[in-house]
Amino acid sequence: MKRLIAMALTAATCLSLFTGCGGSGSSAAGSSADAGSAAGTSSAVSSAASEVSAADESSSAQSSVVSGADETSASGEASGTSESGEASGADEAAASTTEGDSDWEYISGKGKLVVGMTLFAPMNYYDDSNTFVGFDTEMATAVCEKLGIEVEFVEINWDSKEIELNSKNIDCLWNGMCITPERRENMSISDPYLNNTQAIVVKKDREADVMASVDGLTVVAEQGSTGEGKLQGTIEDDETVKVSAKEYFAKSNYVACDSMAKALMEVKAGTADLALVDSVCALAMVGEGTDYDDMVVNLDNDFGLQEYGIAFRKGSDVTEKVNAAIDELYADGVVEEIAGRYGLTEMLIKK
DSSP states (O other): OHHHHHHHHHHHHHHHHHHHHHHHHHHHTTOSTTGGGOOHHHHHHHHHHHHHHHHHHHHHHHHTEEEHHHHHHHHTOOSSBOTTSOBOHHHHHHHHOOTTOOHHHHHHHHTEEEEEEOOBTTTBEEOTTOOEEOHHHHHHHHHHHHHTOEEEEEEOOGGGHHHHHHTTSOSEEEEEEEOOHHHHHHSEEOOOOEEEEEEEEEEGGGHHHHHHOOTTOEEEEETTSHHHHHHHTOSOOOTTOSSOHHHHTTTSEEEEESSHHHHHHHHHHTSSSEEEEEHHHHHHHBSTTSTBTTEEEEOOSOOOEEEEEEEESTTOTHHHHHHHHHHHHHHTTHHHHHHHHTTOGGGBOOO
8 A cells, every 4th residue: 555655746846847938937937927936947047147147247347338239138127017017127116206205316326327328429438448438427336436436337319319318317417418498497407518509511522512402312310319409490599599400401301310329430431411510529530530430520500519518317416516516627637638538628617
């Protein structure tokens, strides 16, 4: 009898193991129902995934730059909803704050300022040695040192910058952002720190023809940028404007790009006739000794003067803290020192 019982128990155990293997296979295929009963193989896969995630986190810390996709992967947040239908981490963060909450308490509590940016020289970019540098990069780092917190740079889609900011995926926009009345209405913006205007970039051998008439030509600009706003008339011209970009390009074909750097690439590749980008960007990225040495920057048309500022969430108490820290850096001579490294001394709005 004991032998019969032992045989029955053995058979039941084998059947259980066989069923467990089937559950493990479903879990690997993405079934959440079997995830809780994963077998040894599933545990090994989970362990390996954890090691990969840790390695990714280490790599991100070394570079101090996280792309939008990497940030989502590293933090476990999704842009919309998770597989289980729960709200994303960004949505939860937004929902957990109420009007009157201190933005500084939120940022200092987590110990870091997350800066949203796109890659373009001389503000935030990788140099020839693949080191993340730039005027805004160094300024943000110096300010955060003053404030006693760390800084993290996250690459974003510039056209979605306000969504990223208000959902708390980032804490500020520090990336050569032109101050406009609309942006002042929707966000809290720092004191202006750099002068800028809009520049036309064309191939050297086509400059004369292009500047003679842009009618029928293809012009590119960064989506969500001041250049695009000027072209489309969504950013109103002020008294400093001598030439309306909307009127100037009225008969041109406009194509939006993901970034100013990509706008320059389109011109270089010949898929666009000219680009309208920030003069700060154009003067740093175009000309002799650059990747765009066959192109020129044309500033003949005065599309108006703009000023760069740093944007925070509407009503944020961090804005004044950053303004005060920058004032101290001016007094210490740090701002001019950093500007000198990037050829921006003449464009500084000095305190």
